[in-house]
Amino acid sequence: MNEVDSDYLASAITDGVKKTTCYMCACRCGIVVHVKNGKVRYIEGNPDHPLNAGVICAKGGSGIMKEYSPARLTQPLRRKEGAERGMAQFEPISWEEAFSLLTERLARIRATDPKQFALFTGRDQMQALTGLFAREFGTPNYAAHGGFCSVNMAAGMIYTIGGSFWEFGGPDLERAKLFVMIGTAEDHHSNPLKRHIAAFKRRGGRFIAINPVRTGYAAIADEWIPIRPGSDGALFLALMRELIAKNLYDREFLSEFTNAAYLVDVTPGSAEEGLLVRHPEGDPINPLRPHNFSWWDAEKEQWVPDHTPGVRPLLEGERTLPDGRRVKPAFQLLWESLADCTPEWASEQTGIPAARIVKLAHEMGVVARDFQIELPIAWTDWWGRKHERVIGRPVAFHAMRGLAAHSNGFQTIRALALLMTLLGTIDRPGGFRHRAPYPRAVPPNARPPKGPEAIQPGAPLKGAPLGWVEFPEDLAVDEAGNPLRIDKGFSWEHPLSAHGLMHNVITNAWRGDPYPIDTLLLFMANMAWNSTMNTTEVRKMLTDKRADGEYKIPFLVVCDAFYSETVAFADLVLPDTTYLERFDCLSMLDRPISEFDGPVDACRVPVVAPPPGVKPFQEVLLELGWRLRLNAFTNPDGSRKYRNYPDFIVRFETAPNSGIGFLAGWRGENGTLAMRGAPNPEQWKRYEEHGCFFHYELPPGLRYMRNWNRDYLKWAQEVGLRRDFDPIVIHVYSEILQRFRLAAEGRWPGRQPPAELRERVRRFFAPLPFWYPPLEDEHTDRERYPLRALTQRPMAMYHSWDSQNAWLRQIHTYNFLYVHPQTAQAAGVEDGGWMWVESRWGKVRCLCRYSDAVEPGTVWTWNAIGKAAGAWNLAPDANESQQGFLLNHLIREELPFGERTISNSDPITGQAGWYDVRVRIYPADPTEPPQSWPQFAPMPAEIPGMAKRPGGVIAYPTVMSVEEAAAMQESMKSPWAFLFQKQGASR
């Protein structure tokens, strides 16, 4: 036992019960794990946990089988000398060898050109650590999977209301009367959403689901409104238009808490055209983000600073300032921008009858207005006005990747945020509620590196690898406007790419555009399979070589606990722990599990001992960080700063003596402080005693209207959730976007886009939301490819994480393409028959299933059920690879752009346009093999340290033969065995 491991072994138990946090998906419920004879016996929900209150899902209940997976990697592996990449030919090496090899390589890169090292992570829930490592290393080439997941949802809402769905906010179903769910089947916030939707329905709430497909939560909706993929933005614009036309919106809320009444310079040709007018006598509040905007006093007809007491601001019309500038309130511009967004127009885009769109707007507007909630909670707004009550408008929304994963997603989600704002539902009871650390500034304060000078050999990166762009000057580009990052994040191609563009990393690195890299480290990201677009070609890129025989991406390191498709391509494999074997924290610095009523963070502690050869990725980073002598992980004398990850979590502070660390509970030397306080060496113990979570309940006066709640904002700054003490006014009108438009028009005094990108930036950076068809439509023959194809996430299987799970794979063993019967019949495809689905970019052979629960223009399947043969140590003829299929082969990571290509993403955020693909379908020829296509050579099962796959019959808790199973039954001398003796039948 070495020092690093000692805490792990001390935490593990062989018999008894231990509380920790689930990680069978990103929901992160509290669990109680029962251990018997060193093996996990039963995992139940923690009844005291705020997230799941004792319940647990199908995945959580199958956590045991993760521990028994034969796909488990148990020792570091190196690609065999002479073996080709992709063949999974490995030899075992020691951790010391692995660290030496990595340290030597990374030290060389760091000393010469740090950006040659790229670190990209999948469903990483320790981005505060992985991001810190990248920053300290000095590379800008870091991101987690957000760019290909749902950055549009985060960015679209954060750039509008300073918060977002998922971990960062959600629908207040406890008080809502009407719940509208759009583009969601299953969710991150999985168990809480199930709990709350069920309770909402039982209370008599009305639930409307808008989705091309009726599955998941939508199954229990009171009404399903099918919609064409990618058209949601048109629906929102039409709803807004109807709400405004019928006066069914919250005018007071708009005036007071958003920039709807702020004056916009509309002087034609002015350099300031489209920017908000600052008032010289206004209070800037915050010099880093001046707030001195303008209103027009509607009664006295004069120009005044915004929020001048006693003034009712003008919302409609046009006025002239004393200096001759023409101005309009932002709301006037919003109304003008909606002029053509009639229900009939939206009906053409969405397929929803115009009358239904109108009725939907009326339902929302009438419920918001006539079911007003008044809570007897006093609060004070930013401007010092005391309110006796908190007002609520009980219309709640939830949305997810159905909106986000389109190339028009950012503007669509802006439109949704404005719809919610018009109804007056932001951080109010019954509507949308924030979760800490949100709300944050629009946009939050972190900024990406601003130029090549931010990247220096042997030095940390200047700036955070990821951040929020506010001005063209914040972009990560060089003098000529070329991207600094390998994924071209924060460049003119995708200026607001807050989560990077992981989906383009391999293609760009392979092409050497904008430059080649040396080492790519992937953590928990299946980039050779379901986490990549254009899977077949990307796999080729990983094995493609330069003229000199070296791989185009010379060194690929993969860290994973299981034998994924991507592991086969690794030059170095680092075996990770499972969630039951490691320390983790779900930190306020990252993506915590907060509730509406206050911050919640959580941790994991080892319940069972990790296998001897594996190492948690966190420990790998700490060790590497020290070996590379990165400041954050090394003492001034060169010694190792942190004994191990638990020690790091307890002692790390965001700045010297900031009192802010990874975990917010039980801080201070005596463990009596919350949110902020000196490191407490006993912090892990306190968390363990309290079920591995910390819940800070805000006083009622600080729970609502937090964008403008003075006491909350003060508290948030004091505890370090926010840097500044200023209000977070909703950006109905986005001046940030307008700055980019001005730059594209050559009217911005600073940075301007390269010529080839000017029209693109000008077109999409509209300061008010608008709808355009997904960009793929411009490159695809819509007659030839009339259908849209998309995927959804099944509740019992979280992407590729658990195909190796003996129980979960029985629920989803393979997938069908679900097709409306008329669509299928028109194409001659039979129910249950083999068919082809083809896009402009590729084709896939799969099985068809007729479904009346999908709109006729859409075909869909479950995501990531299909596997490569032999992957995850499933048999080469397992159903996952033979009948299951992956839609990704049809989806391109790039689209044509003039003479070159550009990422197939939202042009604002770089969000991957997964659901934009257009397809056609036709039957497979009867002579074709009854097998999905494409197929790949099976991955070998003989990997050093990987278990032999048990065949035949097994029975948990011990993998055993039939005879052994019978013997075990005999030997079970439970005190309750008498219950199984016959005690008299009823007849």
Place this chain on the structure above:
Amino acid sequence: MTQFALVIDLNVCVGCHACVTNCKQWNTSGNAGPLADVNPYEADPRGTFFNRVLHYEVGTYPETETVYLPKSCMHCEEAPCVPVCPTGASYKREEDGIVLVDYDKCIGCKYCSWACPYGAREYDEARRVMTKCTLCVDRLYDPTLPEERRKPSCVLACPAGARIFGDIHDPDSEASRLIREQGGFTLMPELGARPANHYLPRKKRELAISEEQVERVHSPTALRSAPHAVGLKPIEEEL
């Protein structure tokens, strides 16, 4: 006489399968286990699950309903599986109405699975005996468990709270109240098995809005004139 049963609320079940795997994890190493898995990592895996979720589509587009139907042993009051059992292995307990199988007596002849109208029996290929839902009888009376956890594993797991466990012969139980008040029904009652498990139906919540409501002029939060109505000056808001 007590008759324990599950009342399953189809109005809130989202088909997440929590009941399926959490049943399995409790029972596989509980008294009724182990629950075998055949070909766990090979082609065509199939295992013993006491509880399964069926998925139906009802109606034609766009009036389609997606229905999830969790199904396990109904613990019938006139259980057809009991009289057909040649060895007496299949029996119904008098004290709580739970239908169980005595594995020591079961010879794996499968008569009971032919007799069961609900397809709720699960033949265990490892032990060659018939198995089925026990309502987690090894939890119900376990004094070492906190009282509120003495329930079937599926009930405790269900994120939607769609599974209610109780005595349907006790008119004051929550289960009986729900059946009574919410139109609880049994599957295929015409077969006469008198299943103890009940289902609660889907319910639809509508919202009727009259034209008058929409057009109402005295909106507390809105202007009396539409902003596009040219020339009209907005009047004072009623705050």
